[in-house]
Amino acid sequence: MSLPASPFAYVPGSSPLHRLSALPKLVWLAAGLVFCLVALHPLPLLVVLGAAWGLAAWAGVGGPLWRALRVLGPLAASIVVLQVASPSACAGGCVPLASIGPVPITAEALGRGAAFTLRLLAMASLALVMLVTTRPSDLFGALRALHVPYQVALVLATTMDLVPLLQRELGLVLDAQRARGLRATGLGAVVPAAVPVFVAAFERVGRLAISMEARGYGSGIPRTSYRTAAVGGRDRALTVLGAAAGAVGTVAGATMWGTGSVPPLAVPGWAAVAIVVGAAGAFCAVMAVGLTAVARA
Amino acid sequence: MTLPGDVVIELEAVGFRHVAADRPALDRVSISIRAGEYVGLLGATGAGVSTLLLSLDGVVPQLVRGEASGAVSVLGRDPRVVPVPAWAGDIGLVLDDPSVASTQATVADEVAFGLENLGAPTATMGLRIATALESVGLAGFEERSPATLSGGELQRLAIACALVTGPRILVLDEPTANLDPTGRRAVYRVLRRLNRAQGVTVLVSDQDAESIASDATRVVALGAGRVVADGPPASVLGDPTALARHGIRPTGAASVAAAVGVGTPVPVTVEAAARVLARRSPAHRPPVDGVAGAAERLAELASASALPAEAAADGGPALVLVRDVAFRYPGATGQAVAGVTLSVMAGEVVGVAGANGSGKTTLGRLVNGLLRPSSGRISVDGMDTASHPVRMLAAHVGSVFQEPAHQLLATTVAEELALGPRALGVSEARIGERVRALAEALELDDVLGRHPLRLGRAERKLVALGAVLAMAPRVLVLDEPTTGADVRLAGIVEAQVLAAAARGCAVLVPSHDMAFLGRVATRIVVMGGGRVVADAPTRAVFADARLLAVAGLEPPAAARVALAVAPSGPSPWPPVSLEEAARVLRRAGPDDGPGGPPGSAAAESAW
Incomplete structure (x- = not known):
């Protein structure tokens, strides 16, 4: 039985991004994420988003990234709706563009919504490109090189494994219960289904612990690593460069785009309405698809 | 370093009761196992087989809690005291569901896990991983994702993971429970080679005694936490009635032989049973034109499956x-x-x-x-x-x-x-x-x-x-x-x-x-x-x-024994169940054989 892979799963490949060792990738990712957090202006965020997509296309992982963002995009876009609906959105002198019923759409709210959405998408895209081009074991090697405790790194590994696993398990439980003629729709079905899912998960984790300890995990002997021996001079240089870029980016981002307020987004009234309605519609569509997938009856 | 024949595992009056269990899982079990033995463990659900196996590297009672008594010694050390991870270099453990053991992105990383944990030098890992994979028939699988492997391949990967640290003892708890016949055979082939060619001591449990009958050098049967039989496969498995009393399924061949009336110890493998039964009934020596018989069967089969499916049943x-x-x-x-x-x-x-x-x-x-x-x-x-x-x-x-x-x-x-x-x-x-x-x-x-x-x-x-x-x-x-x-x-x-x-x-x-x-x-x-x-x-x-x-x-086994005795026989051939096999083989042979009355008790409860 073939099941769809998790959007976070490693996609094998041989692109330079795949071959680059995990440590510089992690440092560059951190630099990018920090930059996204300090920059308020949508323009630099758009550039980061574009760069992430460029990297994904270069590494041949555009497909998985697109699949993940198809869901994440509309969810992020709902921020636009929230910003518009928020009563405290305006600090005086707002430019109303249009209104939907009693709710005015202002250029300021639209600008903030667009910037938030872009920030989320840019950060998620960067992180996903990094995740899907890095073997989990390399990633943990890199976390270890950054002196993250082994247990924490391993918890990260098993958690990432566990999420799709729990999803799959939940699907099987709901199926099995529907086949017994029991009401399996909506949240009413998901809650009782959680019991066997967690029992199965606990049993699995228990067996995983047995299997891992029996293979020497926790022996107290300093661990060696099969893959991370490849941290060469080039990787070290890239790591240092990444750290420097992060520092420069943070300062630049904060001084050039990090002060003041988010610029308003002045578009024609009809376009403003279209953006808000479109965002709300996409959000509802994704939620509806998600909920029916969870409890198909 | 142990030499062949040295005692490597010694259990003395070992008892164990799981937390909140009303009866002990193990009850005064005493066994000693020597280096190079291939021990098959049999027991009904709840007979204590898993508990016994997991006691050998300390999983019981360190990770699976309960009340332990008696004394266990493995390679001169006490598994109740020595922490579980410290056994990884000496004992390889394989559980029944191979999919849970996999945490890594590639086969090579999965195998490397044990070496990394024990601090093996990175430079030696590639060769050790390749050797371990080769010994289970997975050479060249290094960069595959474990998620793409079949059940049988995954279980062989689990064996490679257990082997890579160079243990002299391999412990497997129902390793083929979830596998198809091809996967089962591949796993047992690996175990046999490891035991015979590399001298690895193997302890393996299974609900199905077929592979154990042909490969093990010794069989230990447990019933309600106690050792109820211990000896060479031919003698332990050769008494299907005794095994059935403890809820243990004898081999199909042994059940057929017992039902036909062969005296105890009955032959336990298909080949042995066919030999004995063919001797008993000379009429059923395999005819020389075995190929022609096969052609006939195919023709019969073709006509049978050419019938519309609806007509196959009686009218419902x-x-x-x-x-x-x-x-x-x-x-x-x-x-x-x-x-x-x-x-x-x-x-x-x-x-x-x-x-x-x-x-x-x-x-x-x-x-x-x-x-x-x-x-x-x-x-x-x-x-x-x-x-x-x-x-x-x-x-x-x-x-x-x-x-x-x-x-x-x-x-x-x-x-x-x-x-x-x-x-x-x-x-x-x-x-x-x-x-x-x-x-x-x-x-x-x-x-x-x-x-x-x-x-x-x-x-x-x-x-x-x-x-x-x-x-x-x-x-x-x-x-x-x-x-x-x-x-x-x-x-x-x-x-x-x-x-x-x-x-x-x-x-x-x-x-x-x-x-x-x-x-x-x-x-x-x-x-x-x-x-x-x-x-x-x-x-x-x-x-x-x-x-x-x-x-x-x-x-x-019922059909395999009958087909080995004779590729074709009196209709209905081949028998599909034990009772049918007993009936047709008895009918066909000289029913005045020296085996005495058919072992009907075994036939009823056995498979």
Whole structure:
């Protein structure tokens, strides 16, 4: 039985991004994420988003990234709706563009919504490109090189494994219960289904612990690593460069785009309405698809 | 360093009681095992086999808590004191479900895990990983993702992971419980080679004694936590009646031989049984024109499967009709099943056999409506599965899934059995009756008040079966109903399947357990690559060696013994069950053999 892979799963490949060792990738990712957090202006965020997509296309992982963002995009876009609906959105002198019923759409709210959405998408895209081009074991090697405790790194590994696993398990439980003629729709079905899912998960984790300890995990002997021996001079240089870029980016981002307020987004009234309605519609569509997938009856 | 013949494992009056258990899992067990031995452990569910195996590297009692007594010594150290990870270099452990052990992105990383934990130098790892993979027949799999491996390959990977640190002892707890016959054979071939060629001491448990009979140098049988037999396979397995008393399934060959009336110790392997039986009945020495016989069988088979499926049963209405069905999982590249046409009549039990991944489970999920065909039509009890919600179909088709925990959701077994009929609006009085009747038939009386998920897997499966039977469906889909089941549990399932068919149910059983299918199925649908490669009476399928080989299957021991005695024989040939084998072989041979009366006790309880 073939099941769809998790959007976070490693996609094998041989692109330079795949071959680059995990440590510089992690440092560059951190630099990018920090930059996204300090920059308020949508323009630099758009550039980061574009760069992430460029990297994904270069590494041949555009497909998985697109699949993940198809869901994440509309969810992020709902921020636009929230910003518009928020009563405290305006600090005086707002430019109303249009209104939907009693709710005015202002250029300021639209600008903030667009910037938030872009920030989320840019950060998620960067992180996903990094995740899907890095073997989990390399990633943990890199976390270890950054002196993250082994247990924490391993918890990260098993958690990432566990999420799709729990999803799959939940699907099987709901199926099995529907086949017994029991009401399996909506949240009413998901809650009782959680019991066997967690029992199965606990049993699995228990067996995983047995299997891992029996293979020497926790022996107290300093661990060696099969893959991370490849941290060469080039990787070290890239790591240092990444750290420097992060520092420069943070300062630049904060001084050039990090002060003041988010610029308003002045578009024609009809376009403003279209953006808000479109965002709300996409959000509802994704939620509806998600909920029916969870409890198909 | 141990030398062959040195005692490596010493158990003295070992006892163990799990937390909150009412009786001990191990009760004064004393065994000593020497380097280079290949020990097969047999025992019914709950007999203590797993507990014994997990005691050897300290998992019991360090990770699985309880009250321990007696003394264990492995390689001169005490596994109750030495931490579990410290055993990794000396003992390799392999559990029954290989999929849980995998945490890494590639096969090589998975194998490297043990070396990394023990601080092996990075420079040596590549070679050690390659060597370990080669010894289990997975050379060149280094960069594959474990998720892409078959069950048999995954279990061999688990063995490689256990081997890579160079242990002299390999402990395997029902390593082939979830594998198809091809996967099983591959795993046992690896164990045999490791033991014979590399001198690795092997301890392996299995509910099915076939492979142990031919490979082990010693068999230890446990019953209720005690050692009930210990010796060479020929002597321990040669007494099927004694094993059956402890709920241990003897080899099919031993059961046939005992039923025919061969004296104890009976031959335990198919080859040995065939030799002995052929000697007893000279009339059945394999004829020279064995090839011609095979051609005849194929012709017979072809004519049998050329009959329209509807005509195969004796007139009952078709409750399951599958017409030219194809199904593709979303996002999958190929079709999981394609061009599948079959029918199941009222009162008919149809087995679905095939290797892992051949589409058996998918077919079951199409019939119960959980999956809707991409093309073609399926009707169940007159209802089109595409146009009826699964919940409505559930009153007509009852399904027991491969993993029973998924379908259990009540807090007690009694409630679990009542849930279905209550949803159907059956009166409480009638529900009470049904629950009582089912509890008795399924021997669940003692556990009615327990939480279903606190039972073992095979017992959960019985509860799931009971919960489905309680709804009195007209169609049953039972996916691998005997996985991990001991003689008693398998016997209960068999009785329920036959009783359901006698009531007029149509039963579809996707299963690897050919002995079980031989006993219950009137027809077997053989699947390969998502297609039906054969749909014929059980006997014709068992007779078709070529078909079975292509599908990665083999007939049960009863048929194999008979076919080894003679490629063809008095109709019906080959026998599909133990009783039939006993009958035809006895009838065929000089029935005044010196073996005495047939071992009927063994024949009744054994497989």
